[in-house]
Amino acid sequence: MHMNSAPHLLTEDRAEYERILDDALRNAHDRPDLAAVGQRLNNEQLRTMALNATALITTAAAAEYEHYTKVREEMRSPAAAASVHNSVLSPAIGEASERGAGFAAVIAVLAPVLAGTAAVIFLLVGYFLKMLRPTPSFAEALVSAGWFFGALTAVAILVAAIGLLLTALRNGATQVPAEESTGELPDEVSRAKEAWRHALLERGLLPFLRAALADPSADPASAEPPRHVSRIPKVGYSGPDYSSPSEGSTAGQRPTFTSPDFTSPDFGGPEHRPE
Structure with missing residues (x-):
């Protein structure tokens, strides 16, 4: 389906447009067709002209931009929906997990x-009772209980240390991919963005800059694009024609205005003089 005009460049993509423009101007001298940069028009002047003609230039890559924005919105919507779905449907699971972890x-x-405290108490009381004469019968049981709680303390400390180590390793393993994924786009969005960037550069910015350098009447401060920019491919989109009437007409194509012969029989010659 063809559109009558290019989709409006969103505010979030204007910075990307300016980056592509700046890269093209920075590498202009590496292109033979842009070698004239700096002779009559410098980078700042060309940049001003390209910014003034943003709507026309982006029209050349309108199909790719439309696809890019559509894919980007589709990628954003499921992510937000999944986040809301998880937060609404699984609060009980999250709370149970937090309670279990706590x-x-x-x-x-x-x-x-607790085990260490019990071990100290039982050992102190047991050995104290064993020093008494006669020794109470339960003194040996208290000493045995103290050594039991001492062993339990050692085991509890070992288990806690292993648990802390496993928790640190698990958190470290899940943290690295999260950091790596924050700066990357999904593959489909990345491909669509790269296609738009390429089309904008090759079919929009570069032809515009070449036309500006080739047009001796180009005014850097004017909002009007160079006259030859109307020849940029439109990719199914119709844009305004900036050609002047003198350029649009060619010799041999001008209309002729020869009128038909309106001579009546009454004025045909001397033999037909009126009475």
């Missing part, structure tokens, strides 16, 4: 403390 952390911290 309970495990509490146990990991309190178990060594």
Whole structure:
């Protein structure tokens, strides 16, 4: 389907347009067709002209830009919907996970403390009772319980250390891909963006700059593009014709205005004089 005009360049893409323009001007001397940059028009003048003619230049890559913006919006919408879906449908799961993680952390911290405290109490009381004469019968049981809680303290400390190590490794493994993915676009969006950039450069900016350098009447401060820019391919989009009447007409194509012979029989000659 063809459109009568190019889609409007969104505000978020204007910075990308200016970057492509700046790159083209920066590398102009590497192109033989733009070697005249700086002789009559410098980079700033050409940049001003290209910014004034943004609507015309972007028309040359309108099909690619339309596809790029469509794919980008499609990629954004499912991500937002999935985020809302997960946040609405799985709050109970998240809360249960947080409660489980919090309970495990509490146990990991309190178990060594409680077991160590019990071991110290039982050992002190047991050995104190063993020094008494006669020795109470339950003194040996208290000492045994103290050594049991001492061993339990060592095991709890070991388990807590392993748990902390595994948690650190798991968080580290999930953090790296998240950081890497934040600066990258999905493959389909990246391809669509690159296609738009290429079309904008090759069919829009470069022909415009060549036309500006070839047009001796180009005014850098004018909002009107160079006269020959109307020859930029439109890719199915119709743009305004900036050709002057003198350029649009050629010799041999001018209309002739020879009128038909309106001579009546009454004025045909001497033999037909009126009475």
